[in-house]
Amino acid sequence: MDFRANPATLANAIASRETTPIMMAGTATRPERPAEVGMVLDAVVVGAGFAGMYMLHRLRGLGFSARVFEAGGGVGGTWYWNRYPGARCDVESMQYSFSFSEELDQQWNWSEKYAPQPEILCYANHVADRFDLRRHIVFDTRVTAATFDEDAKCWLIETDRGDRVSAKFLIMAVGCLSAPNRPRFSGIEDFRGPVYHTGEWPHEGVDFTGLRVGVIGTGSSAVQSIPIIAQQASSLTVFQRTATWSVPAWNEKLTPEYLQAAKADYPALRAKARARPTGFYFPYNLKPALEASAEERDQQYEEAWARGGLPFLGAYGDLLFEKAANDTIADFARAKIRGIVKDPATAELLCPDNVFGCKRLCVDTGYFETYNMPHVKLVDVSRTPIERFTADGIEVNGIEYRLDAVVCATGFAAMTGSFDKIRITGRNSLTLAEKWRAGPRAYLGIASVGFPNLFMITGPGSPSVLASMIQAIEQHVDWLADCIGHMRDVGATSIEPTPRDEDAWVEHVNDVSTVSLRSTCSSWYVGTNIAGRPRVFMPYIGGFPVYVQKCNEVMSGGFDGFVLEGAPASNAAPQVRYTERWRVPIDIEVISPAALAARRVPMV
Ligand code: N01
Numbered sequence: 237m238d239f240r241a242n243p244a245t246l247a248n249a250i251a252s253r254e255t256t257p258i259m260m261a262g263t264a265t266r267p268e269r270p271a272e273v274g275m276v277l278d279a280v281v282v283g284a285g286f287a288g289m290y291m292l293h294r295l296r297g298l299g300f301s302a303r304v305f306e307a308g309g310g311v312g313g314t315w316y317w318n319r320y321p322g323a324r325c326d327v328e329s330m331q332y333s334f335s336f337s338e339e340l341d342q343q344w345n346w347s348e349k350y351a352p353q354p355e356i357l358c359y360a361n362h363v364a365d366r367f368d369l370r371r372h373i374v375f376d377t378r379v380t381a382a383t384f385d386e387d388a389k390c391w392l393i394e395t396d397r398g399d400r401v402s403a404k405f406l407i408m409a410v411g412c413l414s415a416p417n418r419p420r421f422s423g424i425e426d427f428r429g430p431v432y433h434t435g436e437w438p439h440e441g442v443d444f445t446g447l448r449v450g451v452i453g454t455g456s457s458a459v460q461s462i463p464i465i466a467q468q469a470s471s472l473t474v475f476q477r478t479a480t481w482s483v484p485a486w487n488e489k490l491t492p493e494y495l496q497a498a499k500a501d502y503p504a505l506r507a508k509a510r511a512r513p514t515g516f517y518f519p520y521n522l523k524p525a526l527e528a529s530a531e532e533r534d535q536q537y538e539e540a541w542a543r544g545g546l547p548f549l550g551a552y553g554d555l556l557f558e559k560a561a562n563d564t565i566a567d568f569a570r571a572k573i574r575g576i577v578k579d580p581a582t583a584e585l586l587c588p589d590n591v592f593g594c595k596r597l598c599v600d601t602g603y604f605e606t607y608n609m610p611h612v613k614l615v616d617v618s619r620t621p622i623e624r625f626t627a628d629g630i631e632v633n634g635i636e637y638r639l640d641a642v643v644c645a646t647g648f649a650a651m652t653g654s655f656d657k658i659r660i661t662g663r664n665s666l667t668l669a670e671k672w673r674a675g676p677r678a679y680l681g682i683a684s685v686g687f688p689n690l691f692m693i694t695g696p697g698s699p700s701v702l703a704s705m706i707q708a709i710e711q712h713v714d715w716l717a718d719c720i721g722h723m724r725d726v727g728a729t730s731i732e733p734t735p736r737d738e739d740a741w742v743e744h745v746n747d748v749s750t751v752s753l754r755s756t757c758s759s760w761y762v763g764t765n766i767a768g769r770p771r772v773f774m775p776y777i778g779g780f781p782v783y784v785q786k787c788n789e790v791m792s793g794g795f796d797g798f799v800l801e802g803a804p805a806s807n808a809a810p811q812v813r814y815t816e817r818w819r820v821p822i823d824i825e826v827i828s829p830a831a832l833a834a835r836r837v838p839m840v
Contacts, residue, residue: 253287266309266376271398279303279720280393280403282379282658284315284369285707287362287409287693290334294717294814296604296725303403304369307378307668311369312360313355314410319437320643322460323353326546326599327704329490331499331516332356334363335506340803345495350545355508373398381659384688387733389729389801391689401818405720408655409693412701415653417766419452422567423624429641429761434461435648442469447640453819454480456647459598463606471611473637477618479588481569482598486544504753511751513779515703515711525552525561537568543758549593556593556753566592571606576604579792596701615636622766650697650760651774652676662687675763675772679741679797680787682712688732688801691716696774697745701761703780714743714814715787719795722810737797740757743764749773779811782816791815 279295281288284306295302308316315323325332329346344362347355364370374395381394391406393399403527416435424431432442434457449469454476466472480604498818509517525533533552540551554561577583586604586724606612620633629639649656652672660668666686672675678684681698683691693712696701700708721733749755757760763769778784790796792809 240487246541248326256687265399269397269678271395271400271759272374273305273519274399275303275401276390277303277401277403279405279407279482280305280374280379280382280391280401281315281407281409282415283409283411283654284308284311284364284373284375285316285411285414285772286363286410286706287411288373288714289360289363289367289369290336290713291407291409291693291716292372293336293370294713295648295720296372298717298813299722300720302372303380304409305377305393305399306375309365309375310357310361311373312357314413315356315360317437318412318457319353319439319441320432320434320436320461320645321441321464322462322486322601323434323437324348324350325356326456326459326485326549327516328518328545329355330505331509331704332706333359334706334710336714338503340366341506342499346490348487350485350490365702367402368406374418380532381661382690383815384662384663384690386663387571389528405689405691407691407693408695411531411655412651412694412705413647413648413760414656417653419629419646420645421622421625423626426627427625427629427639427642428627428637431642431644434458434643434645441585442641444591444641446470448629448638449473449474450637450639450642450672451645452630452642453645453647454478455645455647456598457641457647459600461643461645463600463602466606466609466612467527467839469611471613472609473613473615473630475615475617475619476585477621477630477650478590478595479586480594480595480598481566481588482600482603483541483546483548483569484544485599486496486542487601493598493599506821509707510784510818511781513703513781515699515707515780518545519543519546519548520553522552522566522794524554524555524558525564526554528552533564534568537565549597555752559591559753562591562593562753570624573604578608579688584606585614590752590757593618594754596761597781599647647760647765649766649769650761650763651700653766660687662690675770676774677738679738680783680790681770681776682787683731683798684735685731685735685738688730691719698771698776699778699780699783702775702777708780709785711784711815711818714818715791717814718812719789719812722795722815723800723803723812726798726800726803726808731795731798731800733798742795744778745776746773748776748778769786781820784820788815788819 278300281291281304284304288304289311292302292304300813310316326495330349335513371667378396379393380396383392390402390404416433444465445468447469448471450473451462452475459482461607509515514762536551540548549555556567569592572585573587577586614750615632617632623631626636656669674698678695678697681695694708745759762771764771764775794808
């Protein structure tokens, strides 16, 4: 039974109680097409999210032949798959968009401060059409294997549609949060209702009206979807393992006047964003919380709470570095939860006891308020985990919670999960999965020793998820475009980092992370949300501008830390075609907290 076709089918199926629960994939039936065999390309890009689309645009601009293979039926990546109710961005729309085209910036109008998923997907489709990208994207096709041919210095790429193409460059634009985590709950196959994952939501939507719904998880996806599911469901039971920190979004419509004013100096806004540790701009208070009086702090936190969103963490400069400072913002946020949630026992359960902002901070609209609704129940599974699914629900601590449908908001195998799904074989038959068994290793998060001519966009070891993703993507793609262009200019056949430079970078990424309180808890940043994964802080937390400066220096030095084969030995500086706009002077004061972290450990 396929509930994706029609939400009504779901209601009927539940009524007749004759279904086998499965995790729903978001794709429709794939159209037939002949396999592509023997095609020789300059580049294959995996994934048609924002990274894959922009990479294709730049490659074509340089005259390279390229194909993008995309598992989904359309562009948009994260925004193609995550169609759960309430999905929206937590970076302001005016900044969560491409900056490479001034015309695009000026002509596109966002409707809300934080854009909802359908609007972001619409934007992705607009970009695909505007830059005529679709003719080089192959949809509904999953890359299954990629093998480096050491003699020909190219990659052989295979797909689940029987395609076998070769390309000099393999560029992984697979996203950081694209491989859903589906915990193996005992008895799940016995459950008679449907089970959804937020990251693979049915395209037609799901109507929960009148149903008893269970949600597993309380991360960002749950925090966004719970208030909306609660409006439809006859009852909602939330299974919480770890209480979450969440700040109100105070989302609002953007007026024509606001848009006009913001666009009047859009390039300046973009430039300010690039100079920030997060790659997006918001007012920042550099003063340490511990130097303020309790009254000053309360006022500062109240003002930051009233502005809402991720910038709440910018209330003071030391919040993610000093535990005592963090305790002050945590106490403030706990008091807010207690003030919102009427039932004291539920409020206590919703109060996190870990470092504020250690896991990715959630941004919500009415999350805590939802627990005041009489049909919403919170079940603590921190000490007594979900035992099993039964035919009629979920059992915890001997109690059966009777449910018609379950939503797994259980997150992703972050950063490396999408790499794991593809058998990538480099030099000497080494697979990437084997090389990364003890944790990912990549120079600048861009390339990995043993895998020549393979590039990653926002890979582990780059700022990626700790920066505004589209800015991080654009910076990587521009750098890669200049790198690949340079290789053609000098006749290089392959590029690969040196083991020494890769080791130094991995060590640096690790060192910087230990300065931040973010490394102290279990989260998807460190991979420990998935049982059996090694604990490694994967994104680079030293700050976006610090990272960009390092990338620029590597390029100016003729690709320092890389070995280029087939080219003259000279480390001549390459012709800069696209990276110029990333040469932002670092204002050490403005980028403080990240600079603080960076200054306390040796920079490579
Ligand atoms: O996933 P998560 P997410 N039994 O990993 C729980 C981005 N994003 O999809 O914390 C019971 O954060 C797990 O519990 P615990 C954003 O970067 C952005 O919500 O491991 N519970 C946790 O509560 C975000 O951080 C936006 O103890 C289980 C939850 O499931 C990232 O994506 C919106 C369990 C998973 O939370 C991931 O967010 C959405 C089990 N067996 C997502 N297994 C915006 O832009 C897992 N859990 C706003």
